[in-house]
Amino acid sequence: MNIPLPMFVVVPLVAAFVLPAFGRRLKPLATLIANLVTLFLLVLAVASVGTPAVYEVGGWSIPLGINMVLDGLSSLLLLAISVVSAAAMLFSARYMEQYTAKPKYLSLFLLMVAGMNGVVLSGDIFNLYVFLEIASIASYALVGFGCEHEELEASFKYMVLGSIASAFILFGVALVYANTGSLNMAYIADAIGRMGTNVGLTLALSLFIAGFGLKAALVPFHAWLPDAHPSAPAPISAMLSGVLIKALGVYALARLIFNLFGVSVALGWLLVGLGLASMIAGGLLAIGQWDFKRLLAYSSISQIGYVILGLGLGALLMAQNANPAWAALAILGGLFHLANHAVYKSLLFLTSGSVELATGTREMRKMGGLGDRMPVTRAACAVASASIAGVPPFPGFWSKLILVIAAVQAGFYWIAVAIVAVAVCTLIMYLKVHRYVFLGELPPDLQTVRENKGSILFAMAGLTCVCALMGLLVLVPSLRSSVLDPAVSVLTDGVQSSTHLMSP
């Protein structure tokens, strides 16, 4: 089936412009429309799996006009974005009743989805920058949506660092255009392949790594994330941690390094170093947190480290001309961990939102014994925690196992040890969550707490099912060859992956 690619961007964009016009009386209708849009995008994303496509906007042929490219990596990211956004939108239907101006919230949400879909589909680097800015500006506004002291402060911090990152990225785009004379990814890859790198391109690459590293919250660029993600409303935290840092940061970085500039040993080590630093620093900082959402935010930094480590290991092995199967295995581990993290971290943020809505606090020391009162939330949190900590047979176990096997086969035993050590660290932090939130004595002021109802439960239950079944993606060969393997081969093909798009 041939999917018209602009639908992924146009449908949420149009809905985002229409929804703010809905007044207070039409609020249920606005909620319904927004949910239908995210469900429609989910159906489109599922239908588009396994059908690579190219769309030329306005009929202009490729080096001249704007084009959208759907390949394996894009469809993996599209799937993750649409699953998480459908669940978060369903969750917000009830959760966002406590805020005013719900239609404006729905509009910003859809704007963010449109921006992310645009980033993963874009075929030239300037449009990637434009869509990245659409998604970023919507997310700055959403972080500050509550307009309270902490939210405004976090939003300002996030916006300042995000704008600096955007300026870096635009400077990088300008330098690439100056040195290659093209903005189209396929033509840039071809030009860099022919003439090699020079000073300008190296400067551009370092600007890209700093810019996208800031967007992906890699250590040492992570300072904004632990403030911004907990301050946002819970469904938005789920979107930010679940997919935004991946679509804007990890995806863009992987696309540029693997498909445009080409891998090298130095770049591989740089990615491995960034990944290890994020894994360890995020993991250690998370254990000491007492704010539920802040702990989850630090743990996001740690888990993003796994993804970057997998990609970096793959890049390193490719650059060293080692066995290509090992490189493919490392990249498979990284990408599978990316998909897993999108699902279980957004589920964890949704459960934290459910707990916060029921108890009115995020401080874990003030909670306890909620397990009996909120059985569904507890079950969802247990599945997601088991998955993130790597308990077999949950999917987080398989992705970490793949990374460990790849590291051992390549001879980097100390990396395998680090992966296992951080997994233990993760287990400790989630045991702490369960100990203080769901087990123990019920404090006197929380005696009347009840489980949330309606769409909140449906969203959590749906995402829990997806989370429990994610392991099938890598265990069932037919699913793996249709979803994960095309994504891996896009990265292992390196700079050759897009040259077929060039007009003869």
Place this chain on the structure above:
Amino acid sequence: MAYTLCFLLFMIGLYCAVVKKNMVKIVLGIMIMEYAVNLFLIMLGYFHDGVAPIIDRSEFDAQTQTVTAQFLNSSVDPLPQALVLTSIVISLGSLALLISICIRTYEKYGTFDITEIRRLRG
């Protein structure tokens, strides 16, 4: 030389955004960075004595549907100009949001000094 000055402007903006304590000055620093990038983009396409990239009827060969080589060699590159228009619109959007967040924060805290606005740890 001109490129070095442009890079210097970018660095001044970065310095201002990172070091200054006043929220409005931070916003100004970010804007200086974005203008430096816009300036860089414009300079990429510009060269001395270049003409505007608008095709005249005399420079267009209707039979071969091509433009004369003399026009191609004397006109400036129009693509960076289109990019700059887009990027100015984007920076306008983010400037509006930044300033409105500054104003809301001032209403809450009564100060623009970020060292006094520290409810969040870390």
